[in-house]
Amino acid sequence: GSLPGWDxxxxxxxxxxxxxxxxxxxxxxxxxxxxAEADRSLFGxxxxxxxxxxxxxxxxxxxxxxxxxxxxxxxxxVCEAYGHEDVLERVGVDSTGLAFNSVMAVELHDGHPRNPxxxxxxxxxxxxxxxxxxxxxxENVRTGLSRFAGRSLELDxxxxxxxxxxxxxxxxxxxxxxSYGRIEVDPLEVVDVYTKQxxxxxxxxxxxxxxxxxxxxxxxxxxxxRVVSAQVCRDTLAxxxxxxxxxxxxxxxxxxxxxAKSGVAGGIVAVAPGKGAIGTYSPPLDxxxxxxxxxxxxxxxxxxxGLNLFASS
Ligand code: GLN
Numbered sequence: 654g655s656l657p658g659w660d661x662x663x664x665x666x667x668x669x670x671x672x673x674x675x676x677x678x679x680x681x682x683x684x685x686x687x688x689a690e691a692d693r694s695l696f697g698x699x700x701x702x703x704x705x706x707x708x709x710x711x712x713x714x715x716x717x718x719x720x721x722x723x724x725x726x727x728x729x730x731v732c733e734a735y736g737h738e739d740v741l742e743r744v745g746v747d748s749t750g751l752a753f754n755s756v757m758a759v760e761l762h763d764g765h766p767r768n769p770x771x772x773x774x775x776x777x778x779x780x781x782x783x784x785x786x787x788x789x790x791x792e793n794v795r796t797g798l799s800r801f802a803g804r805s806l807e808l809d810x811x812x813x814x815x816x817x818x819x820x821x822x823x824x825x826x827x828x829x830x831x832s833y834g835r836i837e838v839d840p841l842e843v844v845d846v847y848t849k850q851x852x853x854x855x856x857x858x859x860x861x862x863x864x865x866x867x868x869x870x871x872x873x874x875x876x877x878x879r880v881v882s883a884q885v886c887r888d889t890l891a892x893x894x895x896x897x898x899x900x901x902x903x904x905x906x907x908x909x910x911x912x913a914k915s916g917v918a919g920g921i922v923a924v925a926p927g928k929g930a931i932g933t934y935s936p937p938l939d940x941x942x943x944x945x946x947x948x949x950x951x952x953x954x955x956x957x958x959g960l961n962l963f964a965s966s
Contacts, residue, residue: 656702656928656958663708665957669950670698670710679937679945682917687815691717691919691936697857698950700958701865702929705874709858716854717934718812720916721753721770721942723798723850724778725897726863728769729889730797731781733881737888743781743835744774748896748903753942754822756829764833770896770914776827779847780836787842794850801863803876806853812918813852820848855920857932864922864930874929890924901941909952910961921947925960 656662674696683689697713732740749758749767759766759773766774784790799806827840836843855863866873867890870883881889893912898905905913911931913923919936921944931954933947955961 659706662700662702662706662958665954666698666700666708666710668957669953670696672953673946673949674711676946676949677937679939681919681936682938682942685812685816685819685917687811688718688918688936693937695919695934695936696946697934698954699857699861699932700929700954701858701861701874701932703865703869703874703927707858707861707875712934713857713932715934716809716856717918717920717936718809718851718916719798719853719855719920720851720918721775722855722860722914722916722920722922723794723853724770724775725889725893725914725922726798726801727775727782727794727850728778728892729867729881729885730794731778732885732888734783735781737884740778740781744769744777746892746895748900750900753899754826756822756826759826759829759833764830764835766830766835768896769892770899772823773826773830776823776840776843776847777830777835779850780838780843782846787839787846791846791849794846795853797880798850798853798863800878800880801866801873802855802859803862803873803878804859806855806859808849809852809854813849816848816852817845820844823847851916857920857934860920860922860932860934861930862932864924864932868924868926868928868930890926893924898943899941901939901943905948909955910963911951911955913951915943915947917942919944919947921951923951923955925958926962928960
């Protein structure tokens with residue numbers, strides 16, 4: 654099936670925003686100091702259809718740092734550059750059952766990162782980004798994610814500096830990977846590119862368009878540009894389904910039935926293959942690090958728009 658008509662989708666996106674705007678559960682992330690200053694009342698919901706129509710409600714154009722959601726799109730770019738087999742050999746696709754920044758998850762498997770959506774696997778993935786220098790790798794990440802969004806994404810210098818000053822744990826994970834021979838370039842430079850990629854500014858509207866590009870076999874439905882292959886989209890969405898929502902990934906798939914990725918600044922992108930994507934933004938998070946209002950709004954839209962992949966009708 655396809656999405657209901659334009660008016661129906663618009664109505665459901667408005668209803669999703671209206672229903673959950675009053676929810677005040679969850680806590681804003683504070684382990685990156687500047688994120689603690691986020692306005693917890695912000696709430697944006699956006700659906701981008703694979704035909705290119707976009708429905709945006711509330712604070713859908715407010716910018717925030719993409720954080721872990723970048724992992725999904727950098728993974729897609731690296732799969733596009735190296736192919737399924739080579740990437741699989743370096744970074745697995747199974748969930749860890751542990752927090753996204755777990756060091757134990759690395760230790761348990763001889764330094765083989767279990768998946769690209771936890772920090773260890775994301776660092777190993779960023780290490781693979783093509784580029785002769787780290788400046789070039791960073792530019793490839795920035796322009797690659799910009800092609801998914803259909804506009805030039807920029808670094809949030811305040812978020813980048815705040816995280817750079819406090820990311821000892823990611824530096825430790827990168828050094829640990831180096832000790833296992835899993836990172837072949839300078840690990841601290843890799844952490845720097847990773848910290849920058851997490852500090853790219855996006856809106857809920859950008860997330861919806863980025864997700865819709867994955868839904869659309871790699872073609873951005875707004876700009877018409879091919880960003881990655883259909884095979885890469887399939888690989889990326891499979892990884893998101895099993896690992897995109899941290900240790901809540903199984904529960905998310907059970908309730909909502911869509912591959913998705915969240916970030917600690919409060920963004921979520923959920924992808925309905927062949928149909929489109931939902932982008933949400935709301936800073937308060939549940940204990941796993943997933944936006945509370947974003948999860949509720951996405952669940953509502955999955956239900957009302959008939960997006961659950963496992964539903965036969
Ligand atoms: N930059 C953050 C970190 O590495 C991203 C984490 C997240 O969004 N879960 O800790």
